[in-house]
Amino acid sequence: MTSDPLRDSLRQLPGRPGVYRLLDRDGTVLYVGKAKDLKRRVASYFRRSLNRRMQVMMAQVADLEFTVTGTEGEALLLESNLIKSLRPRFNVLLRDDKSYPYLYMSTQDPFPRLAFYRGSRKGPGRFFGPYPSASAVRETLQLLQKLFPVRQCEDGFFRNRSRPCLQYQIKRCSGPCVGLVEPADYADDVARTAKFLEGRTSEVIDELVAAMERASTELAFERAATLRDQIQTLRRIQQHQAVSGEGGDLDIIAGAQQGGTHCVVVFFVRSGRNLGSKTFFPQAPPDTDEAALLAGFIAQFYHDKPVPPEILTSALPDEAALLAEALSQRVGRRVRIQARVRAERARWLALARSNAEVALKSRLGSQAGYGRRLDALRLALRLGERPQRLECFDVSHTGGEQTVAACVVFDGEGPRKSDYRRFNIDGVAPGDDYDAMRQALRRRYTRVSRGEAPLPDVLLIDGGRGQLSAVSEVLQELGIGGLMLVGVSKGADRRPGQERLWLFGREAPVILAPDSPAMHLIQQIRDEAHRFAITGHRQRRGKARTGSALEGIRGVGPKRRQRLLRQFGGLHGLARAGIDDIAQVNGISRDLARQIYEACRQDSGVSGS
Template sequence: MDIKKGLKEKVEQLPHQPGIYLFKNARGHILYVGKAKDLQKRVKSYFSRQFSPKIKTMLNQATQIDYIITSSEKEALILECNFIKTHKPRYNVVLRDDKNYPYLRIDLGEKWPYFTIVRQIQKDGAKYFGPFASAKAVRETLKSMQRLFPLRKCSDFVLKHRKRPCLNYQIGRCLAPCMGYINEEEYKKVAQEACIFLEGKALGLLERLEKEMKQAADNLEFERATFYRDRIEAIKKTLEKQAMVSSDLKNRDIVALSRWPDTEKMEVVVFKIRDGYLMEKRDYSLPVGVAGLGEALGKFLGQYYYHQDFIPEEIIVPFLLPERKILEEWFTEKMKQAVKILLPKTEEQKRLLTMAQENVNSLLASKCLEKKGLHALKTSLGLSYLPKRIECFDISNIQGKYTVASMVVFVDGQPAKEEYRRFKLKLEGKPNDYAMMQEALKRRFEKKDNLPDLLLIDGGKGQLNIALSVLEGKGLKNISVVAIAKGKGRAEDKIYVPERKTPLQIKKHSQELLLLKRIRDEAHRFAITYYKRIHCKILTDSLLDNIKGIGPKRKKIIWEHFKSLEEIKTAPLETLVKMGLPLAVAKRIKKVIQNP
């Protein structure tokens, strides 16, 4: 291997101490971060052994080696996790960071704590729970938490200016701290209990609540006792929905993984078992980088638990890890109680790991099928490369009004929802599908970052030509473009490609055609959702503007409680009054909206 002389000399200068080392390219970008008990010995090994082609590629790109000395190997491990999460080096095992995985955040230091969904963890003293595998998963968790622990949902501004309790209070989803219906101490108890539940200590929480209920009853505080009773019943019902999978009632995570057959990626599934109940399954897809499978799993565990406020006493893994002892030491110190990374020993543990492994194998098989669709698509379209990133555009409007465009993104055949975009188009008036598509594409390609391998347009030959002209005008001729038009009646959808007058013939029910239709349908769904939201808000705003007694403040109150015109229409008159609207105004709203 041709290694630069200066790089070899740098290796000889490295100290025989623990720390992290950083391979960098000519621009100073970090290619790889590693940790070592002996920096010089570890980095020297890269130049004295035969490594995989990927490591050779990384070394050929490297022009600099930097390092940071630490006091111990454990400290080096923590620093390595921090650098990987911050810099996301190309050749490391990188668990996609907070920009993609959502967390639940609560600050118990606030006067009235409440949960919010965030994608970035700050060192602000707040508690963070996650990472959740998707926005849908975190929203469902938050919805369940609201039923069990009725903390406020409104912002500080709304809380400060509210004059009447909100609808959530009426349906038992809020304790109404805004009205002083609960004191600060009692409210914070509920917030703390919510955190305990998210940490998986449900059985201990039940015991605590039952004591509180008994004490309240003994003190003849029956309303307070009823409050605790209702919470106990809600938590028990939630636990009943979960599967009891472990008879020893221990808290443990079961981690299974499977490597992609032809790429440097792996799928990981984590079963979260708390008090013997299977509370949640989370799955992650991440690059392996230059690591072996054992090392990759160790890197995943380090990054996964880096921000966790709770780590279970046992983490069951399919094989022993090279970094097991250091990880155990770090996690034990973090939790102030023993944390063990173990191979399954009991039949129960083996059964749980087998179940997790079956889940990850099924997940991988599903994703591999999607990838086969990409390979088939490459062949059918005559592409010279695999279309790993596909962007699809769709337009939604009625007679040229409230026109919106959607852009959905699929990476490796899977939706990358964090990269979806919506465009509220400026073009109004007489419908002009070509001009609308042109505006959306021009706005998208003003920025030339994260360019797609394939651009999919919902439309026919005309929309295809519009896309080609926009890309040519932006100097992006290398992006492949295809259009998909819905077939009339039972006719199959038509696929149009450049420099071909007739539609491309793709076999019905083929993987590539199903993939294109799936992406097109997702773009259509995303556009329609946005269109309906804008249309409904404009329609309702215009109706509300004509009602005497409705100004900006009252309009804001209405939109805090209702998501659509239909919700306002079907809501009882009493609900509008309880929101703080005068009876006369509430009657006017009902009259106008029911007879627009």
């Protein structure tokens, strides 16, 4: 028997399209639904047999609210908005509050730049995307730097150059800042970059083939060879990334579920190019089937994102025709949702489903705790998405000598030790940690800018605002942007748990609770960087102490050093030997033995007789 408030609300329901909200006794919204006929739809909850999920929900329902709309499509859009804002526990909930990244081209500039971009797309210039992640944008930027050397530096950096930067030296930019490229040639590179991003790869290849033939005719063989390499790279890209034919835009969405956990994978295809995939783990009641899962996901996913003309799904979503109609109304053109496809599209759909199943198994595996720490870090740093790659730098030395900088890497599964790197620092003033950090960053990210390693989402530095400024200078010099820079400094009495986080561009530090999962992850990464740096420093210091006493002596080369150390069991034994003992070694005269004796005694801190 229904309660009086609920009975009164049921009587007031009209037979028109709209959205209804089921509430508990405290007024909390339990479920949001849409209907072509509100009266008939809500009444069905009290007239027919329900599945277990609906039975549990209806046992808690004490009241309802409704909103009448003009059409069923409008009801679907309103339902999506309310689910995102109210987050009812019995609906499928998509946790996806981020703004997707784009590639931005400043076409309004005389020498346009190409850059990572996230935010409103209402300003001047062109935007290409969206891309599924920041790493996908950076990979595309690195690829385009090799193909067409269009500048990627900030305008302030570009305007104040008097000589070309490192990007020109490594052939990733044509040097427009100092007039090293003709405006017409630069414009050609910009136009080809735009065509490539639009999916017009074949047209770009045809242009390059014609230019290569002209260069060969003019005997400009070096230019012809460069064009040939560009053509070969473009052909390889074309072979690997073509999905739906030239110019096709579509999203491929597949779901998987196990043990009450749900996973959805989306492949993004723009202009016939696969831009990569993104994995989601929406909240939904355990017995939600795949059709309901995909229906709820799609309605929320495209709430604030571009909608392609076609959406391929691993199962046909509930009320797919209505969903397609609502999306069509939103974008002002036809949108199709299909689940039954053949040939190449069927293979890509199978791949998406396979990705969803693998991601789900990984989610349910031993990395769940680590994933929660990554999510906590995303929230703490206000990142749009969970960071997939984090790098941390630390510098170690003793009194400014034998300085070593270390870089450790963590990805979505934990430490990635194969990507760890150490840098022996030379040519800086003893104890100048800022300059040491600059040298390490420059060496590391010069290689990254060449495409030898991916860029991280978060760059952690053991230090405060001064260290962050040094890091920012290097990254700007290299034309690298889009990174979250975080300095980790110790607290007042240098105790663990009191660290302060300095975010580049902010005056005040971020202070996390000592028991915060995000703080635990930062401490883990920072401590690993410190361990790796100090281990490298100790190794370098040990080698220096072994060889330094002998290396400055004229007449003692590598072979004689090796012979002496082997004869006396190392430098410590050699320092305890007398002149006569040293002179007995083959190839060592008495005068040379005296020099060795004095050098070893001086190095060990013992005055000679």
